[in-house]
Amino acid sequence: MDPTLLDFLLTFSAILWEAMPFIVVGAVIAGVLEEFLPQQFITRILPPRLLPSVMVGAGLGLVFPMCECGIVVVMRRLLRKGLPLACCIAYLLAGPIINLVVIFSTWFAFRDHKIGPEMVGLRCGLGFLVAVVTALIVHWQYRLYGSDLLTPLAHPRPPGKNNLSPSTSSSSESVGRRTLFQRLSHISATALHDFVDITVFLILGAVLAAVAKQYIAPDEVERLSREAPLLVIGGMMVLAALMCLCSEADAFVAASFTSLHISGKLAFLVYGPMIDIKLMMMYTRIFRPRLILIIFTAVTIQVFLYTALIHLIYQLNGWTGLPG
């Protein structure tokens, strides 16, 4: 068989089967949340003011670590349960970066390059900043357009019409009467639905990513970096979007670009977990195209600006930004 086709199938299968277990985890969590989490419960425990609640959302990954694939599945259910959209965006974007597993793997990947703590700090810091600012932008848009930004399945249920409200006696009775079998049946139904639903788009994303990967040579990006640093930041962002790496693994790939300036690596590491082909396909199951475009634009511009700024700071201070 044609080796190019086999390479394509290998990349495709690798991305798919790597993400599959985490989609299952996400789907089971989604099923359990759907069944047991009381409506509007999250709103009650979140800080009432916008900025603190968004910041809590961005830092939530430290408490509930999830990779970017699983997060998408869970988010849709949480949105339905009344999690504010801005919070959801903050967690969605920052969660895959600001969690202990990823922090450790980032530190580990750059440990021998002597820039471990630096990379971890900058990656988390930028991830947090980008997530919070994007969440605030989304919040502003949400006030303009409301739930039209979301796909129907992600619409929050109107307040007051939840299964805990005493307004309808029949339902509150039924909650207590549900048998274990019924509960399991519901959980399995939600989980299977979400699994199949998201997996379809994961597969499509993996196909696109695998096609794109056929045509990129990371080597050339690295060569470019010595000539045009600003161009390379953009180049690394494109690379991150096309490669669809798991946020646990991308630090090792970034570290393999040994002669790349730290700003290029950061662009790769901050952008990748937020925006990539596979994620964009999966986002279509929660967000309408308009919202996806908003997120995409906000994240892209910010990551570029911040990493360019960091490049400038390194240059002004005479730091090489290269492994010792």
Next chain:
Amino acid sequence: MISCDDWPVFSERQQSAQTQLQHPGVYTMTDMPDHTHEHHHGHHHHEGEAISAYFTEQLLTILVAGLFGFVAIQMYRGGMLNNLLAPQFHTWVLAGGIAIMCLVILRAVAIWYEAGLLQAHAGHVHIHDGHLHVHSHDHHHHHDHDHDHGCGDHPHTHSNKQREAETEQIHAHEQAAPSPPAAPEAPISQHGHAGHHNETDSEEEDEEVDHGHSHDLSWVMARLLVLIFPVSLYFLGLPNATYSKERQLRMLGQESSLGAELLQELAKDAEIVEEKTLEDGSLQRTLKTKTGLRLLETRKPDGSQPRLELLGGEGRRMRFNDLNDAAFDEAKRQSLQGQTAILEGRFRRLGDKEFTLFRLKMTCCAADTVPLRVRIVVPQALSGFQDFDWVEVKGQIQFVKVPGQERYLPVIMVADITDVRKTEPKGEYEL
């Protein structure tokens, strides 16, 4: 449960003429605001179709999810994951497969139970787009399976009172319209959802509605086809190897030769460890360079160019990972250089006396594969080796600064050409 947001069929077609009112109790009734609930009693033709479509679709979901789980488990057992994922993720795939199988079994039992219910209540059952509703006139029975409905693929029973209300009111909620998987950015439309009704979308939607069942089934079929793709790959036994040679060469990229003068350069600052005169009058000195390289220098009495040889040694097996990591660390470089290493990897010729030995490394999955390489310098011209041959090499470790760059390259200086020999193929990946 797959059906809730993707089965607009039944109601959409019937919906257009009806007034859209929001049923106050609907959220609590169904737990799902995003579905169009219409209760059409007497449309038995549609009901029958709807029910069979509902079961078809449910069974297909169970089938395809079950296949997915089966393939995940089989890939773990058959070792097919070795080319795809790093070992720490193999167990995850197995666990994921088992979890899906459990869900599938649970779901199958629930569907079987629903089917049983369907038979028992023939004539009182209908589908509200994805929800199987059993209308019982029997109040006792009603309590047996009341509110057995999440996203609606569960049997419902309604009290007579509720039914009266339902016959008058259509619960039109929004609903995901079928959007073909190839064009997911196509707007997913809303339907008459009280509160946020989207007019532009509804217009588009009306056109879609005309396609009726066929359109919707084709959407489900399209999704199933997408899901079947990776499953069928497994049954074809693909992918069964790592990246092609062309791809590996591209990963390795351009490598420039360090040059034949490397040994002379490294020997410049050597200090003499031992000195002796041989029988033929030539002077033999054992040298040790600052980089830890142990050399044997022979000067003939005729004053010709001295001959430099590397000293061999016992050597120990080392990993590409360790050598590559050490290249970034001054202390590690110091401690490793001069040691004799034995390394196995694939061959890639760079020159007469120089080649790259490489192995692949993956952190999580094949998509993050990077080549790990060590430069090998041999004293005499090397022949009989082809690119991608598996080769075992023994020699002294050095770290050489890459010209024009701030990084070091691990190099193995081979004392004798016999220290390079073909070996049995190993796993592609050094883990």
